Amino acid sequence: MKQNLNKYEVIIYWSNDDNSFIAEVPELPGCMADGESYNDAITNVQTIMAEWIETAKSLGRIIPEPKGKLIYA
Secondary structure, X not given: OOOOHHHOOOEEEEEOOOOEEEEEOOOOXXXXXXXXXXXXXXXXHHHHXXXXXXXXXXXXXXXXXXXXXXXXX
């Protein structure tokens, strides 16, 4: 099963503590990256997403299907 990384929702925000943009992928627990710019954060999180999925596959773990837009309270 080939995953399309662009179908996972990514949440991006500025972190004053880290002095960088943070990109999180809620559907892939613990999958996040940072960057000096918004675009850097996107590029970095795409790399981390691919590594997350590769690691999950090698460990025999289930890889969540992208659900699209998630709703948060």
